[in-house]
Amino acid sequence: MASTTLPFLYTALQLLTLLSIVHFSRVIATGVNWGTSASHPLPPAQVVQLLKANNVTKVKLFDADPDVLQALAGSNIYVTVGIPNSMLRSLNSSLKAAESWVHDNLTRYVSDGAGSVRVEFIAVGDDPFLQSFGEQFYPFVVGAAANIQTALVKVNLANKVKVVTPCSFDAFQSESGLPSRGQFRPDLNKTMAEVLTFLNKHRSPFFVSISPFLSYHQNKNVSLDFALFREGAHPRNDSHRSYKNSFDLSYDTVVMALSTAGFPRMDIIIGQIGWPTDGAANATSSVAQVFLKGLVDHLDSRLGTPLRPRDLPVETYIFSLLDEDQRSRTPGNFERHWGIFTFDGQAKYQVDFVHGSGKLINAQNVQYLSPKWCVVNNNKDLSNISAHALEACSAADCSALSPDGSCSDLSWPGNVSYAFNSFYQQHDQSADSCDFGGLGLITTVDPSVENCRFMIGLRNSLSVSLRRSSQFHWFISPVATMLLCLVCVIW
Numbered sequence: 361m362a363s364t365t366l367p368f369l370y371t372a373l374q375l376l377t378l379l380s381i382v383h384f385s386r387v388i389a390t391g392v393n394w395g396t397s398a399s400h401p402l403p404p405a406q407v408v409q410l411l412k413a414n415n416v417t418k419v420k421l422f423d424a425d426p427d428v429l430q431a432l433a434g435s436n437i438y439v440t441v442g443i444p445n446s447m448l449r450s451l452n453s454s455l456k457a458a459e460s461w462v463h464d465n466l467t468r469y470v471s472d473g474a475g476s477v478r479v480e481f482i483a484v485g486d487d488p489f490l491q492s493f494g495e496q497f498y499p500f501v502v503g504a505a506a507n508i509q510t511a512l513v514k515v516n517l518a519n520k521v522k523v524v525t526p527c528s529f530d531a532f533q534s535e536s537g538l539p540s541r542g543q544f545r546p547d548l549n550k551t552m553a554e555v556l557t558f559l560n561k562h563r564s565p566f567f568v569s570i571s572p573f574l575s576y577h578q579n580k581n582v583s584l585d586f587a588l589f590r591e592g593a594h595p596r597n598d599s600h601r602s603y604k605n606s607f608d609l610s611y612d613t614v615v616m617a618l619s620t621a622g623f624p625r626m627d628i629i630i631g632q633i634g635w636p637t638d639g640a641a642n643a644t645s646s647v648a649q650v651f652l653k654g655l656v657d658h659l660d661s662r663l664g665t666p667l668r669p670r671d672l673p674v675e676t677y678i679f680s681l682l683d684e685d686q687r688s689r690t691p692g693n694f695e696r697h698w699g700i701f702t703f704d705g706q707a708k709y710q711v712d713f714v715h716g717s718g719k720l721i722n723a724q725n726v727q728y729l730s731p732k733w734c735v736v737n738n739n740k741d742l743s744n745i746s747a748h749a750l751e752a753c754s755a756a757d758c759s760a761l762s763p764d765g766s767c768s769d770l771s772w773p774g775n776v777s778y779a780f781n782s783f784y785q786q787h788d789q790s791a792d793s794c795d796f797g798g799l800g801l802i803t804t805v806d807p808s809v810e811n812c813r814f815m816i817g818l819r820n821s822l823s824v825s826l827r828r829s830s831q832f833h834w835f836i837s838p839v840a841t842m843l844l845c846l847v848c849v850i851w
């Protein structure tokens with residue numbers, strides 16, 4: 361008798377262990393998006409150190425920057441590598457191009473050794489279905505994904521790395537504003553059917569962005585309380601289902617859109633979710649903190665949503681790790697301020713998204729330029745200064761000066777000083793970048809006022825500085841390489 365029950369028990373035990381692992385991984389997986397659209401990005405090695413110090417175990421990238429992948433090597437951090445939209449056309453039309461991409465950007469990093477990069481997902485396209493892009497990328501996404509998949513099979517990585525297609529917050533909608541009528545945007549219907557068939561065939565999850573901030577910002581019918589998971593928010597009822605927050609409402613709209621398209625059980629990963637801290641009403645650190653705490657508590661409660669009770673998103677990636685001063689401002693002035701950390705790796709507020717100490721750790725040993733700022737020289741005739749302010753803002757980041765920005769209270773010409781300084785720091789404090797027809801003045805007195813911070817640029821943004829000056833290049837490159845290697849060895 362024992363001989364028949366034992367194997368059964370053993371199998372049951374195995375199954376249980378497996379189940380508990382799956383269940384466990386469903387709870388802890390909160391990652392961050394790491395974008396690099398910045399004039400002076402924090403060096404990748406320092407960012408990886410920041411991730412490790414804060415126990416972040418998963419990161420999503422928007423491309424396959426070799427410096428970034430190198431820095432992640434041996435870190436044990438799980439990585440989603442991105443493919444920019446600009447590459448989709450060639451990847452769709454050429455399997456060879458897909459094979460080269462996999463060879464250059466994956467194979468060499470994913471060896472089994474201690475120094476490997478743990479790539480989990482390849483994200484084909486950077487929100488290619490964003491409504492503002494129109495239909496330009498529709499014809500390429502599935503073909504590009506299929507070619508990357510074929511290339512993965514060829515090099516035996518298909519069981520290790522999954523191909524996914526990130527979907528923007530505006531790819532799904534509901535006429536009534538309620539989940540029961542959720543569907544994909546009609547213009548996307550045919551493409552989405554192909555995308556979902558592809559994902560389903562390869563057992564890949566559905567990556568989607570959810571943005572209670574944008575729902576609130578764009579749709580006056582979403583109250584701030586509803587977006588912030590607040591208890592007192594007025595619920596929205598969808599027949600017998602009651603929605604207490606914007607997250608659940610959006611999530612179930614996605615669930616319904618997937619069901620309507622024929623894939624009711626597909627796993628969902630929240631590829632981007634966050635709250636910006638500048639450039640719009642209610643885009644502040646304190647509101648962002650309330651939002652993220654609400655999100656983390658909601659996920660921890662494991663309640664799930666009315667349509668998927670006790671069934672959490674498989675993973676959630678916070679958008680974003682750091683502020684990026686070169687992101688497009690088309691969506692709004694808030695776009696450059698999504699970071700939990702400022703551009704230089706300083707926590708804007710405290711949030712515990714890794715089930716840790718609850719205290720975020722700042723980036724260490726950040727190398728700043730000198731404590732110098734560029735301001736308007738008040739002793740000059742300033743009648744022509746607005747042209748210079750425009751010139752500065754067309755290149756530098758002036759988003760904090762926008763009507764709801766952190767520096768909107770600066771009066772003239774203090775606001776022009778802000779613009780001058782942004783330009784000056786972006787140009788590594790070179791003296792000629794504070795000229796402005798003789799109207800600029802370099803000062804060592806910090807002009808910052810209250811919440812309006814006049815920043816000092818980063819010194820060791822090697823990747824950017826190197827591209828700028830070739831003399832510098834020859835001198836610093838071997839040193840940098842040596843340092844990087846040292847860092848690798850120490851880790």
Ligand SMILES: *[C@@H]1O[C@H](CO)[C@@H](O)[C@H](O)[C@H]1NC(C)=O
Nearest residue numbers: 449452453454499500503504
């Ligand atoms: C995508 O690639 C396929 C296969 O090479 C090709 O037949 C198709 O024309 C391509 N689509 C576009 C829009 O170029």
Ligand SMILES: *[C@@H]1O[C@H](CO)[C@@H](O)[C@H](O)[C@H]1NC(C)=O
Nearest residue numbers: 423424425444460461464465
């Ligand atoms: C690898 O990725 C980088 C960054 O996204 C890209 O510039 C490069 O073209 C890719 N390599 C190939 C062979 O596609």
Ligand SMILES: *[C@@H]1O[C@H](CO)[C@@H](O)[C@H](O)[C@H]1NC(C)=O
Nearest residue numbers: 536537538581582594595596
């Ligand atoms: C706006 O919200 C209220 C409840 O907060 C709801 O009754 C109403 O139907 C909503 N209107 C639209 C157009 O979604």
Ligand SMILES: *[C@@H]1O[C@H](CO)[C@@H](O)[C@H](O)[C@H]1NC(C)=O
Nearest residue numbers: 595596597598600601602603
């Ligand atoms: C919404 O549903 C909740 C709970 O089911 C109920 O208490 C509330 O009265 C409903 N609100 C409206 C406006 O129907």
Ligand SMILES: *[C@@H]1O[C@H](CO)[C@@H](O)[C@H](O)[C@H]1NC(C)=O
Nearest residue numbers: 546549550552553620621622
């Ligand atoms: C969208 O696609 C689904 C199947 O995926 C289909 O049932 C539905 O009728 C389509 N809707 C439109 C507006 O084309």
Ligand SMILES: *[C@@H]1O[C@H](CO)[C@@H](O)[C@H](O)[C@H]1NC(C)=O
Nearest residue numbers: 584640641642643644647764
């Ligand atoms: C949200 O913004 C509005 C308009 O600026 C303001 O009146 C309100 O106090 C803000 N609420 C919070 C919580 O910041």
Ligand SMILES: *[C@@H]1O[C@H](CO)[C@@H](O)[C@H](O)[C@H]1NC(C)=O
Nearest residue numbers: 413414415716717718719720
């Ligand atoms: C990271 O994990 C370690 C070990 O569990 C813990 O001591 C530390 O407080 C955590 N750090 C943060 C920022 O949560």
Ligand SMILES: *[C@@H]1O[C@H](CO)[C@@H](O)[C@H](O)[C@H]1NC(C)=O
Nearest residue numbers: 740741742743744745747797
């Ligand atoms: C302002 O600009 C105009 C036109 O470029 C020029 O003629 C004038 O001299 C300038 N004034 C000062 C004070 O620089």
Ligand SMILES: *[C@@H]1O[C@H](CO)[C@@H](O)[C@H](O)[C@H]1NC(C)=O
Nearest residue numbers: 749753761771772775776779
């Ligand atoms: C500074 O403020 C003045 C007056 O409010 C305004 O006309 C000007 O456009 C502002 N300049 C910048 C760079 O924001």
